[in-house]
Amino acid sequence: MRPLVYRRAASLAEAERLLAEHPAATLLAGGMTLIPTLKLRLARPSHVVDIARLAELRGIDGKDGRLTVGAATTHAEVAGAVAVRRAIPALAELAAGIGDPQVRNAGTLGGSVANNDPAADYPAAVLALDATIETNRRTIPAAEFLVGMFATALAPGEIVLRVGFAMPERAAYRKFAHPASGYAMAGVFVAEHRDGVRVAVTGAGPGAFRWREAEAALAKRFNAGSLAGLEPDASGLNADIHASAEYRANLAGVMARRAVAAIQ
Amino acid sequence: MRKPVWPPLARERVHFVGQPVAAVIAESAAAAADAAELVQIEYRDLAPVTTLADALREGAPQLHAEAPGNLAFDFESGDAAAAEAAFAKAAHVSRLTLRSQRLVGNPMEPRACAASHDAGTAIYTIYTPTQGVNGMRGALSALTNVPRERLRIVAQDVGGSFGIRSPAYPEHAVVMAAAKRLGRPVKWVGTRSEVFLGDNQGRALELTGELALDATGRILALRWDHVANLGAYATPFGAWVGTRNLTVTMGGVYRIPVLYGRARCVYTNTAPVSAYRGAGRPDIAFAIERLIEYAAAEHGLDPIEFRRRNFVPAEAMPYKTANGTVYDSGDFAAVMDDALARAGHAGFAARRAEAAARGKLRGIGVAAYLEAAGAGAAPKDQVRGRFGADGFLTVWTLTQSGGQGHETTFAEIVASGLGVPIERVRIRASDPEADLVGSGVGGSRSLAGCGSACRVLADRIVEQARPFAAEALEAAPEDLEYARGAFTIKGTGRAIGLFALAERLAGPTPHPLDALGEGTFGATFPNGCHVAEVEIDPDTGATRIVRYTAVDDIGTVVSPALARGQVHGGVVQGAGQVFGEQAIYAPDSGQLLTASFADYPMPRAGIIERFDVHPHPVPTGTNVLGAKGVGESGCSGSLPALANAVLDALRPLGIATLDLPFTPARLWEAIAAARGRALSRRAHAPQV
C-alpha cells in the first residue's frame, strides 16, 4: 500500500469538507474492495476518509411501501434486521449470501452500491426493487445511478447516504457463485410489484441489467414455466477464462426460474 | 539432461512471469515495496511458449541454447519392441490422452526466509520453512556455492509443504547475499501473489496410454507416452516427477506382461514445476484408472470384473512388474471388495434412478490405485535420542513436519517401544547442529523411514542402558528383563525405571544413554480402492460429491486419527484438482491469469458431503513397522475415483472422456453439446 493519510470524519459535513480539500481523497466504509485494491497498489488516493461511523449513514426505516437503509449498514446488519426481513425478506437473504461472514461484518450497502462491481449482488436488488440512491446532494433513481462497469452517476464529493427500496409483493434472489471468488457468476433478483414484475441480472454482463424479456413473460403469467427456454442474449455478456457468455446466459435463465419457483 | 542455469535474479532474459529480477532491501516491508516501485526495467518482449504443444511446435521460440527443441530429455522405460508385438496381436486396443493440469500448491503459509551471516565464522543462519534441513542445506549449497557446513538451517513450524517447500528458491540466495553484504539479518516474507507467481508449481503432465487386450479381456500390454512441462527451469524434482514417478508403477495394480513408457520433459515460459503432493504418482494412477474405465466401456466389459480379472493376485506377492519394480505385498481384490461393500456399490442403481427423478445426473467412480513410496535420496535414516536434564527423552529427526504430526506419531513409536508414557518423549526436527544422515519429508516416506529408525532407536536405548541398569541393580546384564519402561531382575521385584536410570547417569555430555537409531528401509507400495459418488446438476454443471469411501492399504497404522487426517486432506486436494484448480498462463503474454484465490478455486468446507475412511492394512516387510505411507495416497485415489464418477454420470449422454478440471462451466458445456446445443465458444482449454 502506498503512503496515505487516514481521516475519520466526525460528521457528514466534515467528510464533505475533507473531500473538497483533497481532490485525490477517497471514501472508506467497510473497505472490502478498497483495502485489497490499495494493498495491490492499484489505487493511489492521497487520503482515505472513513465514513463508516457517521450517524447520517445509519438506520433502517420502512414506511409508505419503501424500505430505507443507511449506506453504512453492513451486509450482516441488513441480513439480520427484523425491519428488512419483514419488509423484503429476499433482500435480507441476498445480504446473507454476500462474500463470507467476515466480509458481511465489514462491507456496507453504500460501499457496494457506490462501487458497482458488475458481479456484486446488491446492484441486482437495486434495479429489481426500483431503488433510489439518496446522496448528500440529490436523489438518483437506480437506472440512472448504475452507469456501467464500476461506474456510477456519483459526482466528485458526492456521498451515498441511504438507499430506498420499493417493497415488492413478493421477491426472491438466486445466484450461482463463482467457484473461486464467491461473486455472482449470474445472480437474478425477481420482484413482483403492484405495478409490474422486475427481473434484474448481475454477474453475467458488464453491469447489472434489467431483463425485459423475462419481465414481460412473467407479467403474463408469474410462473417458472413462463421462463422455460428463455435466456438473455449472450452476445452482450461476459466471457473469460472461467466461463463463456453462453454459460452465463444459461445460468441467468436457470437462476431466474429458480427465483420464481422459490416465490411461487 | 540439458539443464540450464537458473540465476537467483534474472540476467538478460526473464524466463517466466514471477521470476525475480531485482531485490530491494529496506528497514520495513512497506518501505521496500515503495522503493521497488521505483525500479525501472526496460523489457523487450519475446514471444513466449506456455504449453507443451507450443513448446514442441516446429519453429517454436527456444528458451535455452542448451536445450534444442525446448527438450530437456527423452526418457524410456520397459520394452518397446515387446509392446509393439503385443499390440500387433491384441483383440482390442484402447487409447486415451489424459491431462493432469498445472496446479499451484498453495500451502496456507506463504514462502519466507530470514538469513544472517556471521563474518567471523562465515556461517549463514537461515530460517525457512522446509521439509528437512539436510535436503535444504544441500539444495542451498548447490544454489549458492556456499559449503554445506557453513549453512545452518532452522525450521520450526512449517505451514504446509506438499513437496513445494522442499527445494531452495532464488529468494533464499538473494536474502543470504544481502545479509552478508549488509552485515545484518535480512528477512523476506512472500505474499500470496508471490506464491502464485514464484513458487514451484505442480502436475502439468500429458499422459497418453494404450491398452492391449486379448479377446477375454486380459491385459496384454500397456504403453505410455508422457510429456511433462518442466516450466522455465529444471527443479531438482521436476524431471523426477515426469519420468521415474510416472513409470515406476506404470502398470498400477494390474498384472501386465509388457510395459513400456516414454517420457519427454519440456521447457516453457512458466513457473518451474516440482513435486506436489504425489509428484507424478497421482497422475499415473489417474491415467491408469481412467484408461481402465474407458477401455471397459469401449469394449463392453464390466469395469469391476475387468479389474478383478487383471489384478496382481495376493498370492503372486512379491510381484516383479514387467519394468522391474517389485511390489512386496498387497491384496488388491480384497481391498476392492471391502471398498465396494462399504460404499454400497451394489445399491447404486437405485440411487441413480432416484437422482434422475430429481433431474440430476448421478455417477459412481471406482479407482484401484497403487503408488510407490518410501524411497529416499539418503542411503539410510538416522534419528538420535538424547536424555536431557529436564527428564525428557528428546529425539532429533531430519523430517520436518508440515502438519503430518510427526511429533505425535514418532513419540508414540519411541514411547511404546520403550514402554514409557508418551509425555516423556519429545520429537524435534531440524536440529541445526545435527550431523544425522537421512531424507526429509517427501514421497510419503517419513513413517516408513524415520518412523522405523525411531523404532530401532527404542531397542538401541534399551540395549545401551542394560549394562548401566545391571550396575545400578548390582546384577548381571543377562539377568535383567526390560518391560513397561523398567529393568527388573528376573524373578525378583527389584527394578529401576529407564528415566530413573537416566537421572542417575546425568552429568556427562553426551549422556551415556544417548543413542542413534538407524536403518535402511525399502520402498513401499501404498494402495487402495476409493469409491466416489457424485451428482451433477445439468442446468448449471455444478457437482456435489455426495459420498466418498476410501479403503486404503497403507500397511500398519500407527496413529489412526492422523492417518485418517492425511487421507481426508489428500482426497480433498485431489478433489480441488478434479473440480476447479488450474494455473492458466496467457499464451500470448505468458501472464498467469489465475494468480489469486479470487481466480483459483481452492476446495472449501463441505466439499465432500459424506466421507468414510477405512484402513485395510496388509503390512509390508520392507521396514520394521510394516507401514507403507499415507501422505499422498489420498490424491492417488481421489483423482481417478472422482473423475470416473463424473464420467459415469455423463456416460448416458455419450460423453466418454473430458479434460480436467470439471468446472461447472465445462460440465455444462459438455452436457449442453451432448444434448445437441450448438455452442459458439467453449470454455478455456486445459493447460498443460
Place this chain on the structure above:
Amino acid sequence: MAKVAMTVNGKAVALELEDRTLLVDALRDALGLTGTHVGCDSTQCGCCTVHLDGRSVKSCSMLAPQADGRAILTIEGLAGIEGPGSGDALHPVQQAFTECHALQCGFCTPGMIMAAAGLLAENPAPTEEEIVHALEGNLCRCTGYVNIVSAVQRAAELMRG
C-alpha cells in the same frame, strides 16, 4: 502518523503507526501478537480473522486506524474470555479442535477458530450446512475440512455444557 487507541484482548493499547498500517500488521508487528496469520492478499483465506467488537472480520482488510476506539479479540485472548481466571484453559473451540484433530500444519487454525467462535456466538447450535456456510471465508489446505466441521459441532456441544 495515526494514533490508534483500542482494546486488544481486554487490555487498552495505544499505538502510533503509519496511517496505512493494516490492523493485522499492527497486531503482529507492533503488539507481537503473531497468532494472527496472513495467508493471502485478496481477503479470501481468513487466516487473519479476529473479532472486532465481537464479530469476526479479516484484519488484513482493515487499516489499523479503523479499529480506533474498538475492541479486538485475537486467538491469544480467546482462551481467557469464557470467564475470569480461565486464561489457562482452552476455549471450547480450541478444545474441540484438539480433540477432533482439526488441524494439521496449523497455519489456518487461528483464523478458523476465530471464525468458528464467531459463528457459535451468534448461533449456538448450527447445522452442518450452517457451519459450512460460516466457514466459507476460511481456507485450509491440509485437513479437507472434515475434522474442522466435526470440531465446530463438538465445540457447540461443549459450549452448551
